[in-house]
Amino acid sequence: MEGYLDPMWCIIWFIVMIPFFAFGLKKLLFILREHPDQKMIVALSGAFIFLLSSLKLPSVTGSSSHPTGTGIAVVFYGVGVCSVLATIVLVFQALLIAHGGFTTLGANCVSMGIIGPLVGLLVWKIMRKTNAGVFISMLVTAFIADLMTYVVTAIQMTLNVVTTNGADFGSAFVDFMSVYAATQVPLAIIEGLVLAMFAQYLYTSRPDVFQIADSNPVNPFAKEE
Amino acid sequence: MSEQLEMDELAYSSRMLDWAPLGKLLLVMALLIVGLCTDSIVVPLITFTIGIILMAYSTNMRIPTILALGIAEAIVIMVIGSGMISIMGNESEPALWDGQLLWFKVHMTVTSFNKAWLIFFRAVAGVTLMLSFASSTPIPHLAQSLRSLRCPKELVELIVLIYRYAFLLLERFLVMLDAAQCRLGYNGPMTAIKSYGGAMAGTFIFSMELAEKSEASLACRNYQGYLPIYRLPRSMSWKWVVFTFALAAVLLYIGWETVGLIDMEHIFAPYFGW
Numbered sequence: 001m002e003g004y005l006d007p008m009w010c011i012i013w014f015i016v017m018i019p020f021f022a023f024g025l026k027k028l029l030f031i032l033r034e035h036p037d038q039k040m041i042v043a044l045s046g047a048f049i050f051l052l053s054s055l056k057l058p059s060v061t062g063s064s065s066h067p068t069g070t071g072i073a074v075v076f077y078g079v080g081v082c083s084v085l086a087t088i089v090l091v092f093q094a095l096l097i098a099h100g101g102f103t104t105l106g107a108n109c110v111s112m113g114i115i116g117p118l119v120g121l122l123v124w125k126i127m128r129k130t131n132a133g134v135f136i137s138m139l140v141t142a143f144i145a146d147l148m149t150y151v152v153t154a155i156q157m158t159l160n161v162v163t164t165n166g167a168d169f170g171s172a173f174v175d176f177m178s179v180y181a182a183t184q185v186p187l188a189i190i191e192g193l194v195l196a197m198f199a200q201y202l203y204t205s206r207p208d209v210f211q212i213a214d215s216n217p218v219n220p221f222a223k224e225e
Numbered sequence: 226m227s228e229q230l231e232m233d234e235l236a237y238s239s240r241m242l243d244w245a246p247l248g249k250l251l252l253v254m255a256l257l258i259v260g261l262c263t264d265s266i267v268v269p270l271i272t273f274t275i276g277i278i279l280m281a282y283s284t285n286m287r288i289p290t291i292l293a294l295g296i297a298e299a300i301v302i303m304v305i306g307s308g309m310i311s312i313m314g315n316e317s318e319p320a321l322w323d324g325q326l327l328w329f330k331v332h333m334t335v336t337s338f339n340k341a342w343l344i345f346f347r348a349v350a351g352v353t354l355m356l357s358f359a360s361s362t363p364i365p366h367l368a369q370s371l372r373s374l375r376c377p378k379e380l381v382e383l384i385v386l387i388y389r390y391a392f393l394l395l396e397r398f399l400v401m402l403d404a405a406q407c408r409l410g411y412n413g414p415m416t417a418i419k420s421y422g423g424a425m426a427g428t429f430i431f432s433m434e435l436a437e438k439s440e441a442s443l444a445c446r447n448y449q450g451y452l453p454i455y456r457l458p459r460s461m462s463w464k465w466v467v468f469t470f471a472l473a474a475v476l477l478y479i480g481w482e483t484v485g486l487i488d489m490e491h492i493f494a495p496y497f498g499w
Contacts, residue, residue, distance in 0.1 A: 001303060002351025003269070004344060007261045025380065032379045039379075040436035040443075043386035048432055050391045051398060052425070088384055092391075095359045095367070096232045099299075101351055103257050157309075165337040166315030175309065175329050190418065197422025198429070205430060 002101030009160050014106030020114045021087060024080030031081075042077075046085045049073050053089055068149050071142030071195055074117035075124050076209065086113025111152035120145025134210065138199035143192035150180045150188075230392070231289045232359055241283045241361035246458050247370045248465030253358045255473040260347050263480025266487045269346035271476060276353030283361040296352065303348045311341030321490070321499050335490045342489040364388040366458040373460060382450045389452075393435065398428045 005013070032039050052069030069089075074082040087109050093099045100108050120141045127137035154176040161167045203210055236242070241249070256272045280288070314320065314334030322333040368385045372378065401424035405411070410420035490499065 001299065001306065001348045002257060002355055003260060003347030003349075004306060005261075007258070010261070025377070028383075029377060029379050032383075037440055039382070040386070040440045041433065043383055044390050044394070044432040044436045046383065046387035047390035047394050048429055050387060051394050051428065084380075088387055091384075092364070092388065094355060095362070095364065101257075101355060102254060103261060103351070157306075161310055161313050164340055165310065165313055165334075166318070167313035167332075167337070168316060171330055172313045175313065178328060179305075179309065193418045194421045194425065197419055198425040201423060201426035202429060205426070206433070209433075 002103055005104055005107055005156070005160050006164055008163065009156070010103045010106060012106075013104075013110050013156065017083075017087075017106045017109045017114065020080065020083045021109065024082070024084040027078075027080045028084050042081070042085075045073065045077065046088055049085055050089045050092055053093065068112050068116065068146055068191075070112060070117040070149070071120050071138070071145040071191070072198070074121045074145065075138070075141060079114065079118050079121060082117045083109060083113040086117070107153075107156050111149050111156065115152045116145045116149035119148040134203040135196045135200045139192045139196035141192075142195040143188045146188040146191050147184065150184045151177070154180055230395075233363065233392075235284060235289065235360045236363040239283045239361035240285060241279070242363075242366075243459060244361065245370075245461040245465060246362050246366045247373070247461040248459075248469075249358050249362060250367070250370070251461065251465060252469045252472075253354050255469045256354055256476070257351055259473050259476045259480070260350055263477060263484070264343065265480040265483040265485075266343055266346050266489070267483040268476050268480040269343070269350040271479070273346065273350035273353055276350060276357050279357035280353060280360060283357055296356070299352050300349065303345055303352075306348070307341040307345040310344055311338050313337060321497070338490050338493075339488065365452075365454055369454055369458055370461075378450060385452055390432070390435070390439075394428055394432055397431050398424060401427050 028042070032042065049069040049072075052072070070082055070086055073085055077085070087105070090100050090105055090108050090112065094101050094105070123144045124137055124141040127140055132140075154173060157176050158167075158169060158173040161172050162169050256275065260269045260272050312322075312326070312329060312331040312333050314332045314337035316332050318334040318336060320332050320334055321338060322331055324331050365385060365388070368381050368388075371381050371384070402420070405420035405424060409416075411417040493499070
């Protein structure tokens with residue numbers, strides 16, 4: 001939310017975000033300039049992430065929440081491009097529904113567009129190396145990516161409250177995590193199941209998509225070949 | 226997702242549609258940053274008032290119910306967030322409230338209580354300012370402004386394409402969800418999850434087919450990476466810059482002069498016996 005982070009943390013999270021965003025943008029521009037025919041596919045993927053992140057999922061507590069959609073994006077496009085697409089989606093969310101915000105864009109991008117997806121991609125690679133099926137691989141990837149997003153958000157909130165209030169890091173982190181755990185663990189499981197169903201349907205109808213997905217490097221700064 | 230549609234319609238019918246998008250963005254960003262840079266509650270209260278006035282003018286006070294519910298939901302989140310911050314005080318400082326609440330260890334200090342209120346007011350002011358901008362600026366206008374700022378043209382093009390295709394995909398997705406409902410697709414949690422998964426996969430496959438068709442159809446029309454806007458938004462004049470910086474300077478000065486003027490702990494002390 002706009003106004004939650006101190007100016008110092010707004011700047012720090014923007015600084016953390018910039019290298020990932022810059023490399024992702026460079027990679028994206030390379031893809032678009034070398035293969036202009038890919039433009040529409042990338043744009044529609046961005047639109048698809050936007051659609052997913054705007055989708056309200058039913059939760060076991062009776063409330064609703066939004067999937068991050070980055071579990072899928074990172075598997076198909078890698079961390080760099082995912083960070084750019086996530087940033088565009090975050091800007092749209094800030095502009096269309098005033099969710100997130102501009103001053104917290106850096107922090108949101110680091111949690112939702114970089115670290116969550118990076119860990120998710122790592123999990124995807126490990127799962128696929130161990131010959132796990134698409135369903136179970138996507139289930140675990142989406143679950144971990146979603147959960148990591150909220151772990152990073154809890155760390156960001158904790159660091160903010162430690163520097164502004166002088167609170168103890170350990171107990172503040174446990175407090176924030178316990179709030180997120182109560183709401184996000186069930187939602188991460190549901191998101192994992194929905195995306196796993198999605199991946200299974202997609203694997204049945206378009207298996208070629210997963211050949212591209214399996215060739216994506218984990219390193220966000222890897223050069224485009 | 227219907228909030229996005231409502232907001233898009235609202236932006237195109239706004240009374241502030243003809244104002245320079247970059248000017249509005251500069252003003253909103255300046256007010257947000259000024260609000261963060263001062264420790265006075267007076268500044269977020271002023272920026273909140275400015276946001277409300279702009280939003281009322283922009284929408285002619287016709288805020289759709291779905292947006293009002295969105296704002297109410299945001300306020301609930303802010304209350305929970307600020308409440309969390311207020312109970313995480315420095316343990317070396319004397320506590321206003323020390324104990325246990327559910328599984329939380331509570332140590333509320335004067336500093337943490339006042340800080341929580343400051344953050345709450347900043348967040349409320351931020352949401353109203355953002356909504357005033359969002360309800361008056363369609364994304365294509367913003368993209369046009371980004372182009373004038375010499376952003377990479379591929380990135381601006383991508384923003385415009387994502388924005389346009391998001392609504393196309395949304396339409397298809399909603400049809401699939403309705404179709405699933407007609408087949409009792411939400412009868413039980415697992416059936417609901419399967420229905421959502423099926424609709425998402427269907428939309429994704431549709432999006433890939435749409436991408437192939439769009440690529441061919443745009444190429445036939447000599448598409449060079451630019452979808453023209455025939456009613457161009459105004460460009461930002463120097464008046465916007467002068468006004469914004471003057472307002473920011475005044476607010477900063479007010480902020481420095483009014484630190485501690487509103488002490489929330491003093492206001493609440495009689496009710497809680499502090």
